[in-house]
Amino acid sequence: MSLTLPRPALWRLPSLPASTVIGIALVAFVVLGTLLAPLIAPANPLALSTDILAPPDAAHPLGTDDLGRDLFSRVLYGGRVSLGIGLFSALIGVTVGVGIGLAAGFFGGAIDEALMRMTEVFQVLPKLLVAVVVVSLLGSSLLNEILVIGLLSWTATARIIRTRVMVLREEEFIAAAAMSGASRTRILLRHILPNVAPYLMASTTLQIAGAIMSESFLSFLGLGDPTYPSWGFLLQQGQLYIDSAWWLTTFPGLALAMTIVGFNLMGDGLGQSRAIGGARR
Amino acid sequence: MVANTVSRRGAFGLGAGLAAASGARAADPKRIIGVIEEDPPFMNLAISSGISSSVASAPVYSALTRMDAKGDITGDLAERWDISPDGKTYTFHLREGVTWHDGRPFTSADAQFSLGELNSKLNPYRGALKSIDSIDAPDPRTVVLKLKNPQASLMVSLGNFCGAILPKHLWEGTDPARNPHNKNPIGTGPFKFVSFSPGDRITYAKNENYFIPGKPAFDELIFRIIPDPAARMAAFTRGEIDMVYSSALPATEIPRVRRMRGVDLRFSAVQASSYQAYINIRNAPFDDVRVRRALFHAIDRKFVRDSVFPGLAQEMVGPVPPNSPLYNRALTDYALDPARANALLDEAGKPRGAGGVRFDLRYLFGAADLSARKIGEVMAQNLAAVGIRVVLTPLDRGTLIQRAYVAREFDMVITSFALGPDPDVGVERFYNSNNIFPVQAVNCSPYVNPEVDRLFDEQRVQTDPARRKAIYDRIQEIVWRDVPTFPFCCYSLPGAVRTSFATGVFDTVDAPSREDFAFAAPAGR
Numbered sequence: 049m050s051l052t053l054p055r056p057a058l059w060r061l062p063s064l065p066a067s068t069v070i071g072i073a074l075v076a077f078v079v080l081g082t083l084l085a086p087l088i089a090p091a092n093p094l095a096l097s098t099d100i101l102a103p104p105d106a107a108h109p110l111g112t113d114d115l116g117r118d119l120f121s122r123v124l125y126g127g128r129v130s131l132g133i134g135l136f137s138a139l140i141g142v143t144v145g146v147g148i149g150l151a152a153g154f155f156g157g158a159i160d161e162a163l164m165r166m167t168e169v170f171q172v173l174p175k176l177l178v179a180v181v182v183v184s185l186l187g188s189s190l191l192n193e194i195l196v197i198g199l200l201s202w203t204a205t206a207r208i209i210r211t212r213v214m215v216l217r218e219e220e221f222i223a224a225a226a227m228s229g230a231s232r233t234r235i236l237l238r239h240i241l242p243n244v245a246p247y248l249m250a251s252t253t254l255q256i257a258g259a260i261m262s263e264s265f266l267s268f269l270g271l272g273d274p275t276y277p278s279w280g281f282l283l284q285q286g287q288l289y290i291d292s293a294w295w296l297t298t299f300p301g302l303a304l305a306m307t308i309v310g311f312n313l314m315g316d317g318l319g320q321s322r323a324i325g326g327a328r329r
Numbered sequence: 330m331v332a333n334t335v336s337r338r339g340a341f342g343l344g345a346g347l348a349a350a351s352g353a354r355a356a357d358p359k360r361i362i363g364v365i366e367e368d369p370p371f372m373n374l375a376i377s378s379g380i381s382s383s384v385a386s387a388p389v390y391s392a393l394t395r396m397d398a399k400g401d402i403t404g405d406l407a408e409r410w411d412i413s414p415d416g417k418t419y420t421f422h423l424r425e426g427v428t429w430h431d432g433r434p435f436t437s438a439d440a441q442f443s444l445g446e447l448n449s450k451l452n453p454y455r456g457a458l459k460s461i462d463s464i465d466a467p468d469p470r471t472v473v474l475k476l477k478n479p480q481a482s483l484m485v486s487l488g489n490f491c492g493a494i495l496p497k498h499l500w501e502g503t504d505p506a507r508n509p510h511n512k513n514p515i516g517t518g519p520f521k522f523v524s525f526s527p528g529d530r531i532t533y534a535k536n537e538n539y540f541i542p543g544k545p546a547f548d549e550l551i552f553r554i555i556p557d558p559a560a561r562m563a564a565f566t567r568g569e570i571d572m573v574y575s576s577a578l579p580a581t582e583i584p585r586v587r588r589m590r591g592v593d594l595r596f597s598a599v600q601a602s603s604y605q606a607y608i609n610i611r612n613a614p615f616d617d618v619r620v621r622r623a624l625f626h627a628i629d630r631k632f633v634r635d636s637v638f639p640g641l642a643q644e645m646v647g648p649v650p651p652n653s654p655l656y657n658r659a660l661t662d663y664a665l666d667p668a669r670a671n672a673l674l675d676e677a678g679k680p681r682g683a684g685g686v687r688f689d690l691r692y693l694f695g696a697a698d699l700s701a702r703k704i705g706e707v708m709a710q711n712l713a714a715v716g717i718r719v720v721l722t723p724l725d726r727g728t729l730i731q732r733a734y735v736a737r738e739f740d741m742v743i744t745s746f747a748l749g750p751d752p753d754v755g756v757e758r759f760y761n762s763n764n765i766f767p768v769q770a771v772n773c774s775p776y777v778n779p780e781v782d783r784l785f786d787e788q789r790v791q792t793d794p795a796r797r798k799a800i801y802d803r804i805q806e807i808v809w810r811d812v813p814t815f816p817f818c819c820y821s822l823p824g825a826v827r828t829s830f831a832t833g834v835f836d837t838v839d840a841p842s843r844e845d846f847a848f849a850a851p852a853g854r
Binding site: 094095096098100114115116184185187188270271273274275287288290291292 | 557558559562579581582585629632635636637639696697699702703705706707709710720721722723724725728
């Protein structure tokens with residue numbers, strides 16, 4: 049007997065809405081810029097020079113900062129830090145969220161109860177405040193920032209996945225798999241996980257945007273890792289010169305805005321497409 | 330309190346550039362608002378020398394004497410004084426009718442107790458009081474200090490750094506570190522402490538019974554607490570704050586403040602402040618003097634002066650600031666020479682390992698200290714070139730004190746220090762081995778050199794200025810050879826105040842201290 053499994057919905061979607069395309073383009077632009085930083089950047093982002101607080105010109109397309117460092121290079125490399133923190137903390141958040149969501153939705157009962165109460169506890173924590181306290185106590189480092197942001201941002205994913213799993217659990221193809229002797233682990237990994245994957249695309253994308261925001265917030269409060277200056281860190285450094293060197297806040301701010309808007313448009317688009325796809329399945 | 334802040338903001342929001350302060354003054358001409366960077370852990374000048382503590386407690390206390398803008402000593406609680414011809418007996422005649430803020434009368438017993446039990450035992454600058462043999466109070470209006478030997482710098486010390494007089498009736502028999510009046514200070518100064526709301530403000534009211542009639546001119550003094558330098562300067566620009574000074578005024582802001590209209594920017598004529606790091610000389614590899622000298626050859630101090638303190642900083646060669654009469658002009662600076670630094674590090678047996686890195690250097694600084702962070706970023710670049718990886722570690726105040734000064738978990742820790750009008754007061758404390766304690770602003774490297782200790786003792790009893798200078802020259806030579814600290818540069822302490830309402834705020838040495846608040850006046854009065 050051959051059992052036709054529904055394929056993940058995302059891949060058979062019609063053309064994407066314009067806003068999603070814009071989002072993807074923005075993200076692609078930013079990601080490409082930071083990936084190609086070693087090729088594009090005119091200078092080492094940490095190299096000092098006596099050209100202090102120089103406005104944008106041919107030598108320094110985005111000007112220099114208070115230690116004479118090239119801002120264009122700093123923005124490019126700062127993107128690596130911001131995007132890296134965004135990506136890795138979103139991965140942590142999504143992994144934890146998926147684990148908890150799958151377990152709660154699939155096993156139900158007491159496990160579900162326990163996991164959902166825990167999720168609620170995390171959900172009501174004032175996340176940024178907790179992050180500020182933890183980073184102040186443990187010290188500013190990339191790893192601490194990634195861990196704190198990641199471990200505080202899994203609750204939404206967990207809830208979405210749980211709900212989706214609870215629906216899937218009752219589907220006929222799951223019952224069929226169970227009757228044909230598949231173990232619970234096999235059902236979970238082979239039949240349920242692939243079917244929640246499309247939801248993850250949207251939720252991960254939105255989480256990256258959220259994590260980049262959280263990181264810039266921490267950096268803006270002076271809690272960023274000064275060894276690896278992120279966009280938020282550049283903003284914080286620049287704000288002292290907001291009336292005398294506009295470029296120091298404008299360009300990191302633009303980069304940050306483009307990225308967050310990009311990821312949000314992309315995430316929203318993917319979320320809507322997934323909803324359509326889900327209905328069709 | 331919140332409502333008050335909002336309404337002030339609202340009023341200023343419309344016309345920030347429109348000399349907002351004058352508007353505020355019209356409504357409330359007798360209130361002056363300053364700013365500090367952090368919650369002061371203590372408001373007790375006798376046991377704490379931290380800048381926030383000093384600034385926050387200065388308006389409350391008095392001393393026997395004080396130093397004026399020109400560096401001359403004048404009376405404060407003491408009306409006059411006599412010094413015996415042999416320079417070993419100081420007799421102070423105190424003012425009549427001075428009362429504490431709680432109404433009790435001030436007597437010579439308070440001075441005797443404050444100098445003998447608090448300042449001599451607990452003040453971070455107490456080394457400067459070492460010559461005192463006995464303190465007597467023969468009658469309620471007289472204090473007699475007998476010295477073991479003459480001491481040239483004693484009056485400077487008593488007037489500025491180690492002479493705050495606290496009420497004996499509130500301190501006797503208590504543990505000074507736990508006395509509740511550390512947070513609720515009672516003094517004889519021009520302003521009475523009213524309230525302290527952490528993270529927000531400290532409020533003071535005029536002392537109606539201040540011993541100088543008609544002073545102070547202000548009914549209310551407020552110190553706002555704003556740790557973020559940008560927010561602090563924005564508040565000053567908007568006119569929410571009337572004065573900003575000392576380390577609360579970031580060096581990077583000086584050029585902008587200079588351009589601001591209606592603002593009086595001053596620099597202390599007598600006192601320099603240094604940006605100086607302790608090197609942890611008990612920790613390998615910094616126990617090796619060659620490694621420490623390599624730092625001097627590798628770090629571009631001129632770049633630090635030009636970029637972090639543009640147009641403000643002076644070069645510092647040796648431990649004594651160049652504006653001091655005791656400065657040793659014969660010292661030569663360590664030349665910027667990365668090749669020499671590399672050679673010294675090789676010689677010290679610290680070869681480059683993986684990735685060209687020889688070792689890590691943990692550089693600790695206050696998270697709100699912008700200049701320290703910029704210095705760290707410069708240093709990280711300079712030292713990377715010779716294979717030293719700088720770990721930039723910004724910490725909040727409490728953690729910094731714990732990590733650096735109590736636990737000594739640092740390789741370099743930086744702070745700005747007032748170097749005092751005399752090196753006995755502001756410099757000796759970093760190098761005399763009798764001043765090693767787990768607190769900040771003392772000998773924290775910690776540096777132990779019996780010869781230096783002996784020379785400090787020798788110069789203290791010298792009455793001949795030339796001989797004293799010769800001994801100080803030698804001290805500077807030795808310290809500059811051993812380099813237990815890293816002086817980046819020094820600069821005159823800056824202060825800025827709105828001219829629209831106050832004059833004379835920054836006319837003294839430690840800009841500004843209690844006398845500034847006592848003698849400052851609203852404009853046009």
